[in-house]
Amino acid sequence: MSLESIVHVCLAGLSTGMFIWLVASGLTLIFGVLGVLNFAHGSFYMLGAYCCLSALKIMGGNFWIGLLIGPLFVCAAGFIIERFFLRYVYHLALPYQLLLTFAFVLVFDDLVRILWGGGSLGSPSVPGLSGSVDIFGRYFPTYNLFIIIVGPLVALGLWVLIEKTWYGRVIRAASTEREMASAIGVRVPALFTSVFVFGTWLGAMGGALAVPYVGLLTPGMGEAIIIDAFVVAVIGGLGSLKGAFLGALIIGLVSSFGTRFMPAFDMFLTFILMAAVLLLRPQGFFGKAS
Numbered sequence: 001m002s003l004e005s006i007v008h009v010c011l012a013g014l015s016t017g018m019f020i021w022l023v024a025s026g027l028t029l030i031f032g033v034l035g036v037l038n039f040a041h042g043s044f045y046m047l048g049a050y051c052c053l054s055a056l057k058i059m060g061g062n063f064w065i066g067l068l069i070g071p072l073f074v075c076a077a078g079f080i081i082e083r084f085f086l087r088y089v090y091h092l093a094l095p096y097q098l099l100l101t102f103a104f105v106l107v108f109d110d111l112v113r114i115l116w117g118g119g120s121l122g123s124p125s126v127p128g129l130s131g132s133v134d135i136f137g138r139y140f141p142t143y144n145l146f147i148i149i150v151g152p153l154v155a156l157g158l159w160v161l162i163e164k165t166w167y168g169r170v171i172r173a174a175s176t177e178r179e180m181a182s183a184i185g186v187r188v189p190a191l192f193t194s195v196f197v198f199g200t201w202l203g204a205m206g207g208a209l210a211v212p213y214v215g216l217l218t219p220g221m222g223e224a225i226i227i228d229a230f231v232v233a234v235i236g237g238l239g240s241l242k243g244a245f246l247g248a249l250i251i252g253l254v255s256s257f258g259t260r261f262m263p264a265f266d267m268f269l270t271f272i273l274m275a276a277v278l279l280l281r282p283q284g285f286f287g288k289a290s
Contacts, residue, residue, distance in 0.1 A: 004136040009260050010253065011135070015144035017252020018151030019210060024229040024236075024244045025158060026202030032239030033175040033195045036086055037094055039101040041203050042226025043108035047074045048204025049211050049221065050116055053123065056211075063126045063212070071204035077108075078200025082193050090192075105223070112219045120216040129212070143212055150209065154202075155245050162241070171195060231270055235277050237287025246285055 027041045052063075052070030059065045081104060089097050129146050132139035162168040174181040174188050182188045206225075211217070232251055236243025254273055258266040277284065 004138055005260075007136055008138055008140060009256050011140055011144065011148070013253035013256030014148045014151075014249070015213075015252070016255055017248040017250075018147050019206065019213065020225065020228045020232055020251060021151050021245055021248035022154060022206030022209060023203050023225050024232040024248055025154060025241060026199035026206075027226075027229050028233050028236070028239060028241055028244040029158070029202070030196055030199040031233065032241070033171055034086075034192050035090065036097050036101075036196075037238075038086075038199075039098050039226065040081065040104040040108065041101075041199070041229065042222030042224075043105050044074050044078065044200050044203035044222070045207035045210070045225050046112060046217075046220070046222035047077065047108060048207030049123075049214070049217050050112055050121075050207075051204070052208035052211050053121060053217060054116075056124065061124065063124065066211075067205075067208045070208045071201050074204035074207075075197050075201050078197045079193065082196035086196070087189065087192070108222075109220050116217075116219075118219060120218050123211045123213075123215060123217060126212045147209065147213070151245075151248075155241070158241055228270070231274050235274055235284055237284030239288075240284070240286035243284055243286035 023041065023045050026044070027038060030036055030038050030041070048071045050070075051073045052066045054066075055069040055073075056063055056066030059069070081101075085100060085104075086097070089100055126143055129143045131142050133142055133145060162171060170181070170186055170191060174186055174191050178188050207222075214221070228251060232244050232247035234247075235250065236245070236247035250273070251270055254269050255266065258269040262269070
């Protein structure tokens with residue numbers, strides 16, 4: 001295999017990993033702060049893609065306006081779910097939370113079929129990012145390079161938000177000592193709602209950015225990405241954003257090289273890797289041992 005092929009396979013893996021990271025970041029943030037493993041997070045990704053496409057068509061084909069407006073509608077769904085449903089199961093075991101959030105997966109899948117139909121919808125190209133770039137004599141999509149840049153920028157922004165701002169300090173305090181944070185005046189329920197809505201926005205933004213990448217939008221498209229996001233979150237350590245970022249990079253590269261060299265086993269490589277990591281380090285790369 002030539003150096004050019006290896007470089008292109010790596011770039012493809014990085015772009016895949018960054019798409020998974022954009023979804024896994026919101027999933028990880030919500031679990032790290034609220035302790036809720038939100039199975040409906042893939043539905044936020046799906047709704048973000050559909051809402052972005054609709055906003056794009058309404059606004060005359062401007063993708064960037066669709067990218068800005070679309071995820072905001074999904075945030076409203078996230079607010080309703082947290083405020084009127086999840087808030088009442090925080091004290092219950094994870095299986096109950098998973099059952100509740102899985103119910104919303106079914107609800108949102110049917111909602112998409114009602115509003116947008118059960119068929120596939122074509123996605124547009126992005127002006128200025130629709131071409132290809134010559135890298136070592138082979139062409140690589142410009143939009144994929146754009147995603148490779150966006151992923152680390154999102155990771156840097158989350159690090160600054162969590163580690164360097166007052167809001168981040170309050171989040172860390174409430175996630176570790178809820179009673180103490182409440183005693184010193186932090187409105188913990190409102191804080192948890194804001195974190196859930198922000199995590200919802202991250203998932204929806206991942207879906208909106210995926211509109212030019214996936215080619216076709218289909219009902220149920222969130223189920224595939226949420227499985228990868230769960231694998232990434234488990235490998236990196238539940239609740240660890242840096243672990244999720246590293247896990248997404250690894251899963252993206254493993255998937256890309258698996259597709260290139262072992263297409264018959266591509267589906268299994270991700271789960272084999274997860275099993276190996278959990279056998280050697282059950283809490284994941286950066287998770288805390290229970």
